[in-house]
Amino acid sequence: MGSQGDVRNGEEENMAAWLVAVNTLKIQPFKLPSLGPYDVRVRMKAVGICGSDVHYLKTLRCAHFVVEEPMVIGHECAGIVEEIGSEVTHLVPGDRVALEPGISCWRCSYCKQGSYNLCPEMKFFATPPVHGSLANQVVHPADLCFKLPEDITLEEGAMCEPLSVGVHACRRANVGPETNVLIMGAGPIGLVALLAARAFGAPRVVIVDVDEFRLSVAKDLGASETVKVSTNEEDVAGEVELIKKAMGESVDITLDCAGFNKTMTTALNATRPGGKVCLVGMGHNEMTVPLTPAAAREVDVVGVFRYKNTWPLCIEFLRSGKIDVKPLITHRFGFSQKEVEDAFETSAHGGSAIKVMFNL
Amino acid sequence: MANGAEIMVQKKDGGEEENMAAWLLGVQTLRIQPYQLPPLGPHDVKVSIKALGICGSDVHHFKTMRCANFIVKKPMVIGHECAGIIEAIGSEVKNLAPGDRVALEPGISCSRCNLCKNGRYNLCREMRFFGSPPTNGSLANKVVHPASLCYKLPENVSLEEGAMCEPLSVGVHACRRAQVGPETTVLILGAGPIGLITLLAARAFGAPRVVMTDVDESRLAIAKSLGADELIQVSTEMKDASEEVVKVQTAMSSGIDVTFDCVGYNKTMATALNATRSGGKVCLIGLALSEMTIPLTPAAAREVDVIGIFRYRNTWPLCLDFLKTGKIDVKPLITHRFKFTQEDVDAAFETSARGGNAIKCMFNL
Secondary structure, eight states, X not given: OOOOOOEETTEEOOEEEXXXXXXXXXXXXOOOOOOOXXXXXXXXXXXXXXXXXXXXXXXXXXXXXXXXSOEEOOOEEEEEEEEEOTTOOSOOTTOEEEEOOEEOXXXXXXXXXXXXXGOTTOEETTSTTSXXXXXXXXXXXXXXXXXXXXXXXXXXXXXXXXXXXXHXXXXXXXXXXXXXXXXXXXXXXXXXXXXXXXXXXOSOEEEEESOHHHHHHHHHTTOSEEEEOOSOGGGHHHHHHHHHHHHSSOEEEEEESSOOHHHHHHHHHHEEEEEEEEEOOOOOSSEEEOHHHHHTTXXXXXXXXXXXXXXXXXXXXXXXXXOOOGGGEEEEEOSSHHHHHHHHHHHHHOTTOOEEEEEO | OOTTSOOOOEEOTTSOEEOEEEEEEETXXXXXXXXXXXXXXXXXXXXXXXXXXXXXXXXXHHHHSEETTEEOOSOEEOOOEEEEEXXXXXXXXXXXXXXXXXXXXXXXXXXXXXXXXXXXXXGOTXXXXXXXXXXXXXXXXXEEEEGGGEEEOOTTSOHHHHHHHHHHHHHHHHHHHTTOOTTOOEEEEXXXXXXXXXXXXXHXXXXXXXXXXXXXXXXXXXXXXXXXXXXXEOOSOGGGHHHHHHHHHHHHOSOEEEEEESSOOHHHHHHHHHHEEEEEEEEEOOOOOSSEEEOHHHHHTTTOEEEEOOSOSSOHHHHHHHHHHTSOOOXXXXXXXXXXXXXXXXXXXXXXXXXXXXXXXXXXX
């Protein structure tokens, strides 16, 4: 039974999934702020679960962000506009929109130079202390709500968020029609990176993982070759050879979507002189890697944090069919207490679960 | 021959000068011995070497018979930072004439591979580089070299300054790759020869503020005299890293845009990665350890990029221009001078290896 919100005094009560303690999510009322002139109120329809959401559930923290009081979870979302603020001109009630989660300050030098993803004052759905969007409704700036074309579903709209990570990584690493790309890890992020790399024109994409099922998904999604690898650091040299053979030509860019010592070591050693390694996956803080030999071949290491200015491009990729994210949505759940718990358990389990999606 | 005698032009039978060079024969064993030159090709020049500086890599080859993946398997002439006077030119050489004073770019790339054709010739896998085994170096009376790698010195630039173009090129290439300009604040870790030329290059590229660190106070004093804005003395203890990050950030007073690690240890890279502002760049120049244990993830998650440096490309014209206009003055870096004798060669390498107040040891031939 979906939690649509009890009607009280003729008004619907907005409900959300709150992270109240370790491994404890509760659907509870979520009072919305009032609608500002540049805001819209959106009825949530599709929300995906991210690895960071799972991490918060399990540990109440993610990197240096700590959940100190109950917080609404979730940030990969799309919905239907229900109400618009007085100054909103580009959206009307009924519009289906994908939401970009983060509200930056627009006053600091990062924002003014276009690197708003690095804004120190960023308010991001479900990054404490900011509430997320696994809720019946949210209030959000209209300029962060992007209208979906007719033939793009709300679920695809929600997928724009993880897809944006792949798109931003491809931009930062300069993926293009002449760059052969190696992707470490065929999890949700490795797979969106694969889709993005192909959309950016990468002629060959080789993807590696420890899990054969995930590699088969990657193959279906257009990987040129897949290579099964181990978690054993001693296997690096052999795997670098296998990867080079699978690529056939030089590895120009590697996207490490796992972020372990071994994957970074493989990445640094496999990438050609003058190439780039993009560290997307965030594993341990401290890494032990053969940085010097790579630096001495001018292999640069590029970092990514979330994304910037990616929604229009993601939507265009989906609209034109250059990218099809639908195969990544492997599990669906409704918005009830039990289903919320089951969904997070499924997502945390990994394996055959790529993207777990709520339909509200 | 007597140890103290200058090795200039030893006459062989037939009145030809015998070319002599400093050969690396084994660990810590350099011997001045004859060095037969290859014939002069149509695009080559024969250069009488006049000034040659010692690099840390020369010392490393000297001490260990290897440097990274380069292994000295047979006797090899040492040295690569050099300048001299043209003695003869090949038949196709048009822009140089005997008597011209030139600075030499050491590395001959293949010009056929994709890296060369895309302008990144410093990464050419077939590179033949003075003093990188198995290619003989240039601590010799004469060498034969492609004319296209010999750059005429402006009138007001000395041969010693010409030889300094080589280490200076490392700093110039690093500033280019890290995009140093009038808006980039720069932190330089390490005030050794490479840290100091990076300072000079950063200033020439317009960096508005440069903070430098080192463990050695005397090197920091040199950095100050060469134009560093603030100096911070640091330790070799990893436990001091976070405190030192605060110190350098405070010294810079605004965000640190670019950090050059001219040392290349875990601690310096950790400092660099933590001190640089989000969206900034860390440029790893110092090539010390093979494997590093560093806080890479938090830096990557702030989009602090790590840029690698291998030698340089297309830097001599710019270096010579900087020297000609006085935008860069490398002369203070030349702290010790030696002649081309067996005794002085031994002493020079010992002095250079010692470090300390020896910044650049220069041979005058």
